[in-house]
Amino acid sequence: MFGLIKTWKALEARGIMGINRRNADYVLKYNKRHLYPIVDDKIITKERALAAGIHVPEMYGIIETEKEIEKLDEIIGGRSDFVIKPAQGAGGDGILVVADRFEDRYRTVSGKIISHEEIEHQISSILTGLYSLGGHRDRALIEYRVTPDQIFKSISYEGVPDIRIIVLMGYPVMAMLRLPTRQSGGKANLHQGAIGVGVDLATGVTLRGTWLNRIISKHPDTTNAVDGVQLPNWDGFMKLAASCYELCGLGYIGVDMVLDQDKGPLILELNARPGLNIQIANDCGLTQRTHAIEAHIEALAKDGVSEDAETRVRVAQGLFGHVVQQ
């Protein structure tokens, strides 16, 4: 009992944010419920992003009904690689990444060979709402498969590493690089076994990482060091993330981005309830950073000014950048 209280106090002192605090003070406070569909439905997110001139993976087509599944071939066309996603999926569930064709069959990114029927079944499952939040009917989205930049080759196992930046009222507060592992099956979700690696907001250099709630500094599959890697085009990522506030209007979001080999930073999806493991990856609590931003916004509000995305990035980099690791 005493130990627990000590742990509690220590976590509090480090500003570690718990789920209850995240929900009460940030998600409920800053995220208006009526704006949720924008982030919960990837198709709407994509349309909004395109309208705002923000780069997203190209959408090949949408399947809305069972009947439309027949059009799958037409949508895919001659392409050999593509991604099928539920528009309202949560936590990366229900995503099918086809990397190549093999005779009449398809090969997924993990090397599994699947038939056309299996793909149709997957789409049908998506449509019936198996993967959607709340279980209601959904749409399937077929889009461009991102080819990760070569920089990640040494520190990721299959799949697409992505970059998650938590953005509070348009100010980036914390960033993390998520690297798929053998255990996560090519998915970049931490609860499925992917690695989260903290990123210095100012420089884009990776810090140490977290894997299954532990702190690590090497990739378990490739054994290459995950820290000290300079992410290319870092300011581009930061600006992309900061501008997502204008895009969706939600005050507390996790922005998931990828670095495509050819197309550069692209926005994959937005998350209205970003996870808390990013804190372990950065070895830093979120509460102090969010409080700093809130104080900054309050000061600005007093002067009656607001800042644009670029300024916000600079403010955040000034406040939280250049982390010195012990």
Added chain:
Amino acid sequence: MRSLTLHLKVLITILVLLGVTVTCYQIFILGIPVTEDETDDLWNIDAKVEFVASPKDPVKIQMFVPPLNRDYVSLNESFISNNYGVSVNRTDGNRKVTWSARRASGNQTLYYRLVLTKRYSTEKAKIKGPTFRDSLAVEGPEKIAAEALMAPIRQHSADVETFVSETIKRVNNANDDNAKLLLAGDNSPMKKAQVIDLLLSIAHVPMEKVHTIRLVADTPQSPELWLRSFNGNAWLYFNPETGEQGLPSDRLLWWTGDENLITVDGGKKATVTFSMNNSEMNAIRLAKLTDENTDADFLEYSLYGLPLQTQQTFMIMVMIPIGVLVILVLRNLIGIQTLGTFTPVLIALAFRETQLGFGIVLFTVITALGLSLRSYLEHLKLQMLPRLSVVLTFVVVLIAAISLFSHKLGLERGLSVALFPMVILTMTIERLSITWEERGGGHAMKVAVGTLFAASLAHLLMTVPEAVYFVFTFPAVLLILVGFMLAMGRYRGYRLTELVRFKAFLKKADA
């Protein structure tokens, strides 16, 4: 945001205060018992009247019965007598039953039965009594002896109370010659009472003889004589032999005055034997029984006013918030993962039918079998709705099979399954299998165990009889629960499991 917090605080305070106030009002003002175990004594008094009727004369028996104007409430009163007419009349604060018959012969037995209890009596009526009376005539040596006794009594007393007790003490003093003379060698309580009456009358102090029955189970007894005097506000009771003041609480006043308990015309050898036993009864049920006789109408506005069938339903319903509270605490404070939000509560309700141990076994068996079916169906690539329908049907068949099987084995418990909600089971299977596929078996097991644990805990708490009684009787407690839930809505502290989850930070900090 600040104002919202203040708003919330005010709301919580109001709700909790309201809940506490209403509950306290019910407990302390209305006197509703806090636990179901609180029972009241229920006394069953039988007075058996036996006599030999003269063959030729009409028979008329008069017997005093309790006037019931003190703390007791009569629940039922009956006069058991064949071929006798019965009438009850009141005279001078006494009640008398008259049995009468034109013709009767041989041994006759009549019964008077009274069921009474102490509780829930109405407000005491304004007590009236005499404060003055004329002296009884007394002549010769008795007069001298009486006056000789009076002088020290007057000296040693201050008011009616002390006067009476002093008088009783003197009369009971065996060495006092004056008292001896007045008693004339008769030491029976009746004679003593008579002498005391005489002495008090000289001082113009009113006095009444009171005949009481002691409420003790299974001991035959005869009426006990007490004396009482009115001091202007209340009756003071005295034991004529000891001078002891105050009527013990187990005495039931049967009648007052000098008359005998029973008078028989047209019969002889009349005897009355009392026998009594007591039983206990739930206080609330008792209050309902006495409803017509007393002012237990406060129960009208409680859930007890509902028809019995509905009451049963409500007893389950009022406990659901308790179950929900358990889930809330487990999820938000402890951080246990469960399937869905309220699924554990629904499973807990299902456990009502099956009992806990059997319910867990059943739940596990059906879910395990359902999961294997579900994983088989996975190969068939069915759409969600048809697949769910198949699983549901399978669950129904499974439950039917288990019921049949256990019935054949003579386990009646198996039949209770029929009400185990199948839809809940089906959804549990479906969600569990999805969790299994996406998060792996370990996570699915964790969630399943968490769900079962939460359901068991909720079930255990929801079926504590004391808690069910308490919440059902004092539904305002639910307001306090709402207050707590509202407070939980703004809880920002860590969940217990997060302390473990974020342990990595501390190891780092120590290093």
